[in-house]
Amino acid sequence: MPDVEDNQELEQSKLSSLRDHFDAELTESWADSVLIVSSFITGLLDSAVFNVWSCFVSMQTGNTLYLGLGVSGQPKSSPWRWAKSGMSIISFVVGAFIFSRFMRWLGPLRRSTMVYSWLIQAVLIYICAALEDTGVVPNDAGDNLPNSFIVLLPLSLLSIQSAGQMAMSRILGYGEVTSVVLTSAYFDLVFDNEVFTAAPTRNVKRNRRIGSMVMVVLGAIAGGFLTQDEDISKVLWFAGSLKVAIAILWVFWKSKGSVRLE
Template sequence: MNGTSHPRDSEEGLLGRKDSRFSWANIRRHFDEDVTEAWGDALLIVTCFVTGLLDGAVFNVWSCFVSMMTGNTVYVGLGVTGQPASQPYRWAKSGTAILSFMLGTYLFSRCMRYLGPLRRLTVILALLLQALLCFASALLCLFSVVPADAGTLLPNNFIVLLPLCLLSIQSSGQIVLSRFLGYGEITTVVLTSAYCDLVFDEKVFTAPMTANVKRNRRVCAAVMLVLGAMLGGFVTKNGDITNALWISGAMKVGMAGVYVLWKGKGGVRLE
């Protein structure tokens, strides 16, 4: 009455502000805590699909890899002798991808260590940055900054090196994350060692499913990469790589969203 607030109203207002402060503090703790490595292999296997999708699409359109650096290294070696004769400047694309991958690995590993490699916010930001690099490459293609035939324009036009650089840096973020999560058998970017370790395993055919988890991970990683490559080939039949880039970026955003709700080591939960 008479413009004077009721004590109960004041109490509710204070409680409301107190709840708000507690809520923000809870959210901050949630994003500051480390995520558990458990089931991280499932997310890494999904990134193998992204690797297959990107490398399948990029190789099909631009004759280069952005994840599998062994193939790129071979192309650099061939380039010294001017081979292959049909694309004597393929070494420039492959060399750019290798250097970009190494730069990305250096930056991702150092930045994630500095911020806390398993900190929830760090993992989310790493995945969102990878998505952003995919989206940036897609926009370059969508607005014809990078034409569809950019891979064949060397040495007259080097614009294709820009998306190759961005996508190779993106790929490096995947393997860095796999290292921090502790799943060495899922590199997310290559399969040579996985194939070797799979058949090198004495129990590859004898151990039950639940008793040989590493074998299961290697098989799933290979299958997902092949499936991704199949999709990459399908969506680039017309020579347009844009859809593959949008899909890859969207998948990385989805994985970042999953880590928002991922179980943390500190037991803090959003309510």
């Protein structure tokens, strides 16, 4: 009997340690590197989605312009583009609302919250990939409006997950690396008095902005090459897998306390 009790105590101790591990708050130190890497996903998805479905899921400024052009029935080659852009904008706003409340409710810097958030984003992308692979959403779905509005479904899901990714920059406190919007980053980069004079290790905000810009461009290049055949599914599976990898990374990320996973 003592052996049984010892085993039970050991199991309870392991469960308690595991629970403490996932309840621990993560340190924000070096988390900017994760946001910079996630900028690659932004470029990857936006370039692929625009190339195949003529819409953005992250760059909502472009969608806002297309929404405005739609009032006058333009662009004439795609008069229903406003519907796709409008759905993306609405979904992005809804996603921002949901993810921000969800993360605050669970505890924004808790390990479990970070893992859940990135896994949810990955699942949303995987759903879109499955819809594409099964033919529910054909490759030319973006050109079928107004006969079919099925393309709005993946656009909505992808925009929601994009908002979840942007929420991370706010939660982690790295406002200069939104991983989604670059217009302000371009301006802030050259607005910085020390953009050209500070040593590489003396201006981290500049470095983060440049890193984010480079990763978005690299992602856009990759998305372009991967959708040359106008098949977006492989990009979606790839992007979802990158999100899963980031979720796994948070499992082993250093916490603010001294809790160890043994």
